[in-house]
Amino acid sequence: MVPGIFPRGLILLSYITACWSKIYENVSDLPGNLTYDFVVVGGGTAGLVVANRLTENPNFSVLVLEAGVSNAGVLDSIIPFFVDNLLGPTMYEWNYTTVPQSGLNGRVLDYARAFMLGGCSSHNGMFYTRGSAEDFNRYAQITGDAGWSWDEILPYFLKNEKWSPPADHHDTSGEFDPKFHSTKGLTSVSLPGFAWPIFFDHVIQTTKELSDEFPFNLDMNSGFPLGLGWLQSTVGDGMRSSSAxxxxxxxxxxxxxxxxxxxxxxxxxxxxxxxxxxxxxxxVQFKQGTSEFTARAAKEIILSAGTVGTPSILMHSGIGDQATLNALGIPTVLHLPSVGQNIQDQAAVSTSWLVNTTQTLESITQNATRFNEAFEQWNQSHTGPFVEFAATHVAWLRLPSNSSIFENHTDPSAGPQTPHIELVFAPGVGLGPPGNASQHFMGAGVAVVSPASRGSITINSSNPFDPPVIDLGLLESDFDVFALREGIKSAYRFFGAPVWQDIIIGPRQDLENLTTDALDEFIRSTAGPPLHLVGSAAMSARDAPDGVVNPDLLVKGLARLRVVDASVLPIVPSAHTQAATYAVAERAADLMKELWM
Known part of the structure; x- marks a missing residue:
């Protein structure tokens, strides 16, 4: 984004409506005595789904406790193009940092988690990718519950999704498969709503010229994502669609x-x-300002505080590894050593190529006049380049089965139809690239989406308002480094296709000719997390010796406490996690209704 043109958090008065009249800012304004049937901790992606579905029954009362601010009128959240402005440090984030990451040359990373209503659905890159059918079939196998299988969870994806026309209302024939989508859900999902003709044509032509490596996939959300297709995003009418x-x-x-x-x-x-x-x-004890309050739940407490927040609350409540709790003077209610363990995030690096066309993001981000014109277009009609984030196409790739890495490493993916690698293609290098204002780029983000590395989240203080200790464990497995290395090579082959030769000037960095050691050093010195963290309250079979929640998401060994957020996923899906989190929450709401109605 061009700096200094619009203040962060600019409010569009036309966007603020009466729908926010029941969002309470002060506990004293709440009617009643803070006693409800259900108390939902966290008004994020999952928590608001649960709250909505439970209150479909007028006999259920629900209180949602959200630590952060309202999303209403936050321009950086509303306009897809402005998403980078939400990244910290800001008032819309918890502003966490990790411990030094041994797999990343000891770097300490900022770790963005949303501090606003809607959670990460108000804050993320809006990618709507479900993962593979095998991902969910593996969840069913791990938990012993067929309800987590692809065939059983697909209806919950559809229950969430409201397939919407793109902002430019172009003909979307041949860009998705309608039989895998629903127009009857609540969260808008759409295809790119602004055309970059040269980029689009070249990307699709590459699927023809390099069809063995990049076959065209009509719909990556069919359960069979391998190949290259059009990105689907949580955008409707040119605006972000969040749980809020x-x-x-x-x-x-x-x-x-x-x-x-x-x-x-x-x-x-x-x-x-x-x-x-x-x-x-x-x-549920909570703080507002300097005062503490307690809300009471007659039926259930639902933890939807996210993969970082949920284990922290559990441990401060006496649920976790007893030795850890004892060392901090926290009385143990339940020894549950899996709390905070087994976390997974993916890892990603960026690559880019200098091009001779001006049909790129840089034509907007480095040109104040064009930027203002684009903003005015969006403000008047919710059309133009601001209706989407940078990316428009995604490729999901597998390592060849004879790759040398498999000689000493077990394949961490869910099966042969599940990708190891994601390539995210964009007509530019982001929303605020460095460099000469006259330069233009094409970019590819490279991620390992079926990683082998694991990390942990714990606490080192009895003060529940101190930040948790986050160790992502990124790139601690050689498999993940190998996958990123091969993904970079794939990106170079992609932009080396014949169709690109008329516009590609050259790579921004000559990674293709580096030695293996030098390329690995590039990876370890530049890789970061795409913020798809799962696993800190993982579900497992009822009789399993590990795990935090049972297949119904009730905490093992406890009554009336359920976890509903991405932390319950025992292994990261081979995708961005937003769609899976929505589906988990939709199923969880049905499980609660079945129990209490």
């Missing part, structure tokens, strides 16, 4: 049985009971 804009739309937030309180940071679960033979918590 969809599941808290005006017809929902006005429900008398749904209360959403922002600026309410949960510290711990309190008031342990043991009525059914298993311990349970009756209360």
């Amino acid at each position: 804009t969809s599941y808290l739309a005006s017809e929902f937030i006005e429900r008398e049985n749904l209360h959403v309180l922002i600026h309410a940071q949960v510290s711990q679960l309190v008031d342990v009971q043991n009525v059914t033979g298993e311990p349970s918590f009756d209360g």
Whole structure:
């Protein structure tokens, strides 16, 4: 984004409507006595789905406690093109950092987690990618619950999704397969709504010239993602569609049985009971300003604080590894050593090529006049280049089965139809590239999406408001480095296709001719996380010795405490995690309704 043209967080008054009248900012404004049937901790991607679906029953009362701010009127969240402005440090983030990452040459990383209503769905890159059918069939195998299989979870993807026309209303024939989509859900999903003709034509032509490596895939969300296809994003009418804009739309937030309180940071679960033979918590302690309050749940407490927040709250509530808790003076309610363990994120690097066409993002990001024109177009009609983030196409690739890495490493992917590598293609290098204003680029992000590395999240203080200790463990497995190395080579082959020769001047960095050691050093010195963290409260079979939640997402050994967010996924799907999180939440809501109705 061109700096200094619009202030961060600019409010569009036309966007703020009465739908926010039931978002409470002060606990004193809440009606009643802070006693509800369900208390949802976290108003993020999953938490708002659960709150919406439970309050479809007028006999259920639900309180959502969100630590962050409202998303209403936050321009950087509303306009897809402005997403980079949300990255920290900002008021819209928790502003976490990791411990030094041994696989990344000891670098300490910023780790973006949303501090706003809608969670990461209000803050992310809006990619809507489900993963492979094999990913979900593996979840079913791990948990012993066929309800997590692809065939059983697909209806929940469809229940969430509202397939929408792209902002430019172009003919989308041949760009997706409608039989894998729904127009009846709540979260808008659409194809790119602004055309970069030269880039689009060249990308699709490459699938013909290099069809063995980059076959065209009509719809990567069919359960069979391998190949290259059009990116689908959570964008509707040229604006971001988040859990806050969809599941808290005006017809929902006005429900008398749904209360959403922002600026309410949960510290711990309190008031342990043991009525059914298993311990349970009756209360959720939270802080607003300098005051502490306790909300009570007659039926269930639902933790939807995210893969970082959920294990922290569990541990501060006495649920976790007993030795860790004892060392901090936290009384143990339940020894559950898997809390915070087994976390996974993917790892990614960027590559780019200098081009001789001006049909690139740089024509906007480095030209104040063009930027202002694009903003005015969006403000008037929700059309133009601001209706999408940088990326428009994605390729999902597998390493060849005879790759040398498999001589000493087990394939971490879910199966032969599941990718190891993601290539994200964009007509530019991002929304704020360095370099000469007259230069233009094409870019490819390279990620390992079936990683072998694991990390952990823990706490080192009894103060629940101290930040958790985040160790992503990125690139600690040689498999992940190998996959990124091969992904970079694939990106170079992609832009080396004959069709690109009329516009490619050359790579920004000559990675193709580096030695293996030098390329690995580039990877370890530049790679970062795409922020797809899972696994800190992983689900497992009911009789499994590990895991945090059972297949129904109830915490093992406890009653009336459920986890509903990306932390329950035991292995990261070979995709961006937003779509899977929505599906998990939709199924979780049905599981709760079945139990309590």
